[in-house]
Amino acid sequence: xxxxxxxxxxxxxxxxxxxxxxxxxxxxxxxxxxxxxxxxxxxxxxxxxxxxxxxxxxxxxxxxxxxxxxxxxxxxxxxxxxxxxxxxxxxxxxxxxxxxxxxxxxxxxxxxxxxxxxxxxxxx
Amino acid sequence: xxxxxxxxxxxxxxxxxxxxxxxxxxxxxxxxxxxxxxxxxxxxxxxxxxxxxxxxxxxxxxxxxxxxxxxxxxxxxxxxxxxxxxxxxxxxxxxxxxxxxxxxxxxxxxxxxxxxxxxxxxxxxxxxxxxxxxxxxxxxxxxxxxxxxxxxxxxxxxxxxxxxxxxxxxxxxxxxxxxxxxxxxxxxxxxxxxxxxxxxxxxxxxxxxxxxxxxxxxxxxxxxxxxxxxxxxxxxxxxxxxxxxxxxxxxxxxxxxxxxxxxxxxxxxxxxxxxxxxxxxxxxxxxxxxxxxxxxxxxxxxxxxxxx
Numbered sequence: 001x002x003x004x005x006x007x008x009x010x011x012x013x014x015x016x017x018x019x020x021x022x023x024x025x026x027x028x029x030x031x032x033x034x035x036x037x038x039x040x041x042x043x044x045x046x047x048x049x050x051x052x053x054x055x056x057x058x059x060x061x062x063x064x065x066x067x068x069x070x071x072x073x074x075x076x077x078x079x080x081x082x083x084x085x086x087x088x089x090x091x092x093x094x095x096x097x098x099x100x101x102x103x104x105x106x107x108x109x110x111x112x113x114x115x116x117x118x119x120x121x122x123x124x
Numbered sequence: 125x126x127x128x129x130x131x132x133x134x135x136x137x138x139x140x141x142x143x144x145x146x147x148x149x150x151x152x153x154x155x156x157x158x159x160x161x162x163x164x165x166x167x168x169x170x171x172x173x174x175x176x177x178x179x180x181x182x183x184x185x186x187x188x189x190x191x192x193x194x195x196x197x198x199x200x201x202x203x204x205x206x207x208x209x210x211x212x213x214x215x216x217x218x219x220x221x222x223x224x225x226x227x228x229x230x231x232x233x234x235x236x237x238x239x240x241x242x243x244x245x246x247x248x249x250x251x252x253x254x255x256x257x258x259x260x261x262x263x264x265x266x267x268x269x270x271x272x273x274x275x276x277x278x279x280x281x282x283x284x285x286x287x288x289x290x291x292x293x294x295x296x297x298x299x300x301x302x303x304x305x306x307x308x309x310x311x312x313x314x315x316x317x318x319x320x321x322x323x324x325x326x327x328x329x330x331x332x333x334x335x336x337x338x339x340x341x342x343x344x345x346x347x348x349x350x351x352x353x354x355x356x357x358x359x360x361x362x363x364x365x366x367x368x369x370x371x372x373x374x375x376x377x378x379x380x381x382x383x384x385x386x387x388x389x390x391x392x393x394x395x396x397x398x399x400x401x402x403x404x405x406x407x408x409x410x411x412x413x414x415x416x417x418x419x420x421x422x423x424x425x426x427x428x429x430x431x432x
Contacts, residue, residue, distance in 0.1 A: 041343060068177060
């Protein structure tokens with residue numbers, strides 16, 4: 001079966017690109033899994049982890065905040081204002097950010113920190 | 125040492141000090157251009173993908189959205205002007221301001237009120253001195269803008285566009301910034317961001333794909349075409365503003381490098397001519413001294429010859 005070509009781009013850089021067999025992302029209306037041959041799709045993503053099953057085995061997990069997923073002709077692009085790969089995330093810093101956002105009752109920052117932590121710990 | 129030489133020496137010293145400063149600024153600016161260019165390149169995949177997605181929605185659905193539809197009778201426009209925070213960059217800021225003035229005049233001639241949004245201390249000072257009305261302004265990030273800065277700038281602009289014109293909203297959004305063409309050429313340009321006119325680039329890309337026989341896919345929208353547009357268009361505006369800020373930053377550094385290079389060259393010329401003048405003054409001093417000695421000696425010789 002043909003593979004997906006995935007481009008994960010953040011506003012200021014290209015984060016990851018390569019071939020994958022399946023991509024799981026969280027849209028505003030629920031999680032969605034995309035495999036080769038899916039119909040063309042343009043969706044709005046929630047803050048959440050994006051899981052990419054890489055063709056040669058293994059998975060790449062990234063924390064994505066505020067973005068889109070667009071898919072056509074077996075080419076998938078994930079656009080995000082902020083996107084971080086799991087192994088780029090500094091767990092200690094994310095935990096500090098979580099603490100801080102909880103004490104400041106900043107719901108958006110809290111959610112971002114949670115997503116980051118989930119992506120970082122889920123990958124290990 | 126004669127007074128004349130002392131004056132020249134002092135001036136040479138001060139020009140040399142200035143030259144050192146301008147040379148350093150030139151080198152700093154040159155290294156920052158490279159960094160700014162890299163940032164422009166790093167942000168382009170996102171901008172390209174976003175433009176593609178916007179094109180796909182705009183062509184693949186008949187959804188009407190306040191950000192894409194032209195007002196029937198536009199009466200108010202917002203102009204975002206991007207200048208620098210610091211001077212010493214030649215005509216960089218004033219050229220951008222002039223371009224904004226031209227655009228404002230054109231819009232006024234079309235019967236539209238103009239709301240000014242400014243970026244950079246230079247524009248704020250210019251408008252402040254002329255007591256012109258400024259709707260909003262931002263300073264402090266012109267030489268290395270981040271995406272968060274672009275977001276902060278875009279937020280009130282999008283809000284203004286979404287508001288009804290009667291309640292102080294705007295019908296159009298223009299941006300004036302300095303496009304980075306090459307190291308030597310940077311031109312101030314004005315672009316209309318909203319209502320959305322599909323980029324010439326995107327449009328020609330679309331035509332190419334159609335002529336190649338490749339049809340645009342019919343997208344399924346998640347959650348809905350309106351929902352996607354709602355989320356997509358603000359991001360598109362942000363990304364366009366971000367790109368403009370990055371290009372403006374690259375242009376600013378390039379303009380500063382050029383201005384500092386000509387200042388350094390000028391200083392070199394000045395030092396050369398001052399050195400020549402100082403040498404001439406020294407020669408004149410020596411000549412005078414010699415003629416004084418010779419004159420004194422011959423006077424003495426005359427005196428002793430006379431006493432004999």
